[in-house]
Amino acid sequence: MxxxxxxxxxxxxSTATAALAFETQAQAAWVYDLTTQTVLMDKNADVPRPPASMSKLMTLNLLFEALRDGRYSKDTTFGVSEKAWRMGGSKMFVKPDDRPTVEELIHGIIINSGNDACVVVAEGMDGSEDEFAKTMTARAQALGMTHAHFANSSGWPDPAQVMSASDLGLLAVRLITEFPEYYPYFAMTTYSYKDRVPANSQNRNPLLKIEGGDWKADGLKTGHTEEAGYGLVGSAVQSGGRRIVFVIMGLPTDKARAEEAERIANWAFREFSMKxxxxxxxxxxxxxxxxxxxxxxxxxxxxxxxxxxxxxxxxxxxxxxxxxxxxxxxxxxxxxxxxxxxxxxxxxxxxxxxxxxxxxxxxxxxxxxxxxxxxxxxxxxxxxxxxx
Structure with a gap:
């Protein structure tokens, strides 16, 4: 028995008072201590929501997998279709006669949040963006992202494009742990393909600008559309090596996103410690x-x-x-x-x-x-x- x-x-x-509660204005949030594999916060984390450009992390995951498997190298070049060239929103400003390398496209997706770069990758890998979106969905499901479904490679608004905060967190953990050779790209703040990218198209992750303190952010991806609101998949590490990963979705402004991201990082590092x-x-x-x-x-x-x-x-x-x-x-x-x-x-x-x-x-x-x-x-x- x-x-x-x-x-x-x-x-x-007997006299201690626990300091666990954290009220966030994000509509969905997920905070994870990667070092101890501990979920610190879960607010609507399994509710599917429009992920906006944060879904670009899945495009990058498929590209990193292809690099690891030897299907491509960082010097492999892809052609630029008219569809990719005409993409709106955030861009790395490729043109139809360009042949960007895989490494240039990685920069364009992470730093410039290039919708055009995502289409170039999708078409280069699967022939069309529709087919690539099917691959994204199947791979996400296989990796345990049970609420994820993709209609495109970039996060362009579409009712069928959804991910939960926990899906995005799981994906971020995978990118950090499975692809350490590529993760440093996420900490880069500026990139201009052929000097075409304006200054306001640089990395929008607000935590990368924070200097000093007891932790340092080094990833991963912001997102924003009118329907999705402002979101961020972030990660930061303390000098001792303790790392957190967090996701916030549905903030009303970019200012609110920046403030909430910093508050969450401070809370996760300062209100918890190893015992x-x-x-x-x-x-x-x-x-x-x-x-x-x-x-x-x-x-x-x-x-x-x-x-x-x-x-x-x-x-x-x-x-x-x-x-x-x-x-x-x-x-x-x-x-x-x-x-x-x-x-x-x-x-x-x-x-x-x-x-x-x-x-x-x-x-x-x-x-x-x-x-x-x-x-x-x-x-x-x-x-x-x-x-x-």
């Missing part, structure tokens, strides 16, 4: 052992238990040890036999494996006979008689 043992950490404080709950090898609890030469075995973490917790307080945090027992002897030290389940207010529970602290050999004949007798007594005698 499953057994549960309540447990309290020494760092709990060591227990050192490796520290006995957390004991589990009952059946037919062993000892009645119990210590339960310890194999590694230090570190979790991201509210920096100001951890009031209300509880924990329990769960295992299926009693544990049948023999028990080998280091074998996972239980879980420590940590419940943190307003955050997902954490489940940490616990292992046997020591070996517990099978008991000898006398021990086994004694145990069997006790089992028979408990099974066949009334409870009050067994206890007397």
């Amino acid at each position: 499953f057994k549960r043992l309540a447990f309290a950490f020494a760092l709990l404080s 060591t709950l227990a050192k490796a090898g520290t006995r957390i609890a004991e589990a009952d052992v059946f037919l062993g030469d000892a009645p119990k075995v210590g339960l310890v973490p194999a590694q230090d238990i570190e979790r991201l917790l509210p920096a100001a307080a951890v009031n209300g945090m509880t924990a329990e040890v769960v295992y299926k027992g009693p544990i049948m002897a023999p028990v080998t030290a280091g074998t996972p036999i239980a879980e420590l389940v940590v419940h943190i207010p307003e955050m997902a529970e954490a489940r940490i494996p616990l292992v046997a602290e020591t070996d517990v050999p099978k008991g000898g004949f006398v021990k086994q006979l004694s145990t069997a007798a006790q089992v028979l007594i408990k099974r066949f005698l009334p409870a009050d008689a067994a206890a007397s």
